[in-house]
Amino acid sequence: MGALIELKNIGYSYHSLSGETGAIKDISFSVEEGEFVALVGPSGCGKSTLLSIIAGLLAPEAGTIVVNNPDGSLHYPRIGYMLQHDHLFEWRTIYQNVTLGLEIHHALTPERIAHVEQLLSDYGLEKFKSKRPSELSGGMKQRAALIRTLALDPQLLLLDEPFSALDYQTRLMVSSDICQLIRKAGKTMIIVTHDLSEAISLADKVYVLSARPATIKAALPIQLTLQDSSPLAARNAPEFPYYFKQLWEELTDET
Amino acid sequence: MKPKNVQNNQLLTVQEQYLRKHKNHHRQVAFLRIFLLGVFLLLWEVSADYRWIDSFFFSSPHRVVLCLIQLWTERSLPMHIGITLLETILSFLLVFVISLLFATLLWFSDKLSEILEPYLVLLNSLPKSALAPLFIVWLGTGINTIIIAGISVAVFGSIISFYTAFHQVDPEKEILIRTLGGDRRDIFFKVVLPGSVPTLLCTTKVNIGLSLVGVIIGEFLAAKRGLGYLIIYGSQVFQLDMVISSILLLCVIAMLLYLLTQSLEHYSKKHRN
Numbered sequence: 001m002g003a004l005i006e007l008k009n010i011g012y013s014y015h016s017l018s019g020e021t022g023a024i025k026d027i028s029f030s031v032e033e034g035e036f037v038a039l040v041g042p043s044g045c046g047k048s049t050l051l052s053i054i055a056g057l058l059a060p061e062a063g064t065i066v067v068n069n070p071d072g073s074l075h076y077p078r079i080g081y082m083l084q085h086d087h088l089f090e091w092r093t094i095y096q097n098v099t100l101g102l103e104i105h106h107a108l109t110p111e112r113i114a115h116v117e118q119l120l121s122d123y124g125l126e127k128f129k130s131k132r133p134s135e136l137s138g139g140m141k142q143r144a145a146l147i148r149t150l151a152l153d154p155q156l157l158l159l160d161e162p163f164s165a166l167d168y169q170t171r172l173m174v175s176s177d178i179c180q181l182i183r184k185a186g187k188t189m190i191i192v193t194h195d196l197s198e199a200i201s202l203a204d205k206v207y208v209l210s211a212r213p214a215t216i217k218a219a220l221p222i223q224l225t226l227q228d229s230s231p232l233a234a235r236n237a238p239e240f241p242y243y244f245k246q247l248w249e250e251l252t253d254e255t
Numbered sequence: 256m257k258p259k260n261v262q263n264n265q266l267l268t269v270q271e272q273y274l275r276k277h278k279n280h281h282r283q284v285a286f287l288r289i290f291l292l293g294v295f296l297l298l299w300e301v302s303a304d305y306r307w308i309d310s311f312f313f314s315s316p317h318r319v320v321l322c323l324i325q326l327w328t329e330r331s332l333p334m335h336i337g338i339t340l341l342e343t344i345l346s347f348l349l350v351f352v353i354s355l356l357f358a359t360l361l362w363f364s365d366k367l368s369e370i371l372e373p374y375l376v377l378l379n380s381l382p383k384s385a386l387a388p389l390f391i392v393w394l395g396t397g398i399n400t401i402i403i404a405g406i407s408v409a410v411f412g413s414i415i416s417f418y419t420a421f422h423q424v425d426p427e428k429e430i431l432i433r434t435l436g437g438d439r440r441d442i443f444f445k446v447v448l449p450g451s452v453p454t455l456l457c458t459t460k461v462n463i464g465l466s467l468v469g470v471i472i473g474e475f476l477a478a479k480r481g482l483g484y485l486i487i488y489g490s491q492v493f494q495l496d497m498v499i500s501s502i503l504l505l506c507v508i509a510m511l512l513y514l515l516t517q518s519l520e521h522y523s524k525k526h527r528n
Contacts, residue, residue, distance in 0.1 A: 057433055081434030083427055091449045100445065101435040152435065 003030035003068055004077060004156060004188050005054070011062035012049055013213070022213030023049045027063070029207060029216060031156070036179070036189045038199035040247065041209030047192040050214070051158050054190065055079050080154030080187075082162040086145040088133035095120075095129040098147040105152065112151065119147045123181065138166050139174045146178055150185060157182055159191040163198075175202065176232040196251075200224075200243045201234040208250040218250045314499040322496040323504075326485070336504060339470060339481040342398060343512070346405030347466040350413055351459060353406070358417035362443065368418065379411035384472045396477040404473030409465035413458055420454035421447050456523060460516045467509060482508075 023046035208218040224237040303315030326332040361368035394400040474483025489497030
């Protein structure tokens with residue numbers, strides 16, 4: 001099928017002298033190109049571990065990841081990873097921050113720089129290019145962090161509770177804003193969150209993970225009648241309470 | 256219109272009052288600092304003049320001034336000051352370079368740092384003045400020995416501080432570099448080093464004082480020049496004026512070196528923002 005990436009029976013445990021702790025176990029799912037997938041689960045259930053494995057930061061102890069590039073090539077998809085905090089460096093200007101990835105890859109080519117400049121002006125950050133991160137609002141910092149991620153032109157974006165450091169009101173605005181930008185850029189996305197409303201309003205499909213060691217308990221495709229609307233408006237969709245109830249039951253049903 | 260104006264005026268005066276208070280506070284502190292020094296010098300001079308203390312042992316401000324003039328004209332005082340300053344600054348710079356290189360090496364190899372940790376702690380807590388006689392036997396009585404003595408006092412603590420600073424960098428920032436495709440080298444040069452600059456500067460402030468301590472210890476034992484030599488020589492020939500004058504000069508040097516590092520820190524803060 002057209003799955004960009006397919007996880008098969010992925011397992012991982014953490015080892016310490018006092019023993020082995022299973023973090024995730026036998027996880028299989030696939031992500032289509034352009035799809036938005038949300039992973040929800042109780043805190044400490046190994047969601048972040050799973051993202052780290054997909055990102056290639058950790059090697060799985062069991063299972064395989066199958067990659068199907070649309071162009072038939074065999075390389076691992078280019079991954080963009082957004083962490084909980086924006087982690088913009090105060091000793092760099094916004095411009096130097098967003099080009100950090102290109103700098104690391106020694107890829108500061110004129111086309112890439114033009115791409116970054118385009119993103120900066122698209123996202124309304126052009127004026128702030130030479131400012132320091134502390135001079136920007138929370139939302140603008142997240143946008144800058146997104147540009148830093150998009151500068152490397154990733155195929156798959158991984159978001160690890162990327163808005164949880166923001167206050168509630170900002171969080172609603174920023175999560176809606178960032179996800180719309182990612183959709184517009186035509187990227188595929190996997191987001192980890194513990195906020196059920198956020199998962200329903202942003203994702204095409206929600207996977208519920210169990211407590212540790214995490215397995216997939218349920219997969220819930222989201223179909224809201226307010227198509228083509230912002231994630232903020234999605235919260236008013238008639239199906240929203242239904243999905244919320246179902247996710248809530250799956251999460252709390254610890255058998 | 257009018258009430259608004261009045262309010263503005265009031266606001267202005269409150270702000271002005273605050274500023275004035277702030278200014279006054281600083282002025283008072285500065286004045287009292289100088290006043291304290293003046294009282295001390297006056298008391299010293301008076302008690303020496305009225306023979307409450309024996310000025311042969313305790314000297315007095317005017318004897319210090321006379322002694323400094325004499326040292327300047329007859330014993331080439333600028334040379335002694337210059338030598339001590341040169342040795343201090345050289346050993347301070349070497350401490351910085353050595354501890355930066357060593358701490359970097361330790362950061363790159365967790366195993367090496369684990370192996371070397373007890374040795375570093377041991378060397379750091381060892382009284383370095385105990386090593387000075389060894390340095391003299393091994394290296395002779397030259398400027399090298401004294402610079403080595405200066406380095407030995409500061410370098411181990413400095414390595415530990417630098418290494419600790421490198422380790423206190425937010426691990427999530429390191430993950431960020433990895434998600435952007437960077438390796439350990441990128442982590443070091445993009446995050447760890449620039450993120451540690453404030454701590455490095457702070458350690459540097461301590462180091463310059465420690466280097467001075469080491470240099471004076473070295474000069475006590477193995478020098479024919481420098482302020483440490485003047486202190487030891489003065490005490491041996493019972494010229495306590497010379498000892499006290501040299502000590503006062505050391506105070507001034509320590510103060511100047513501190514101001515130097517502080518302005519360095521100031522400059523870097525300004526440069527970063």
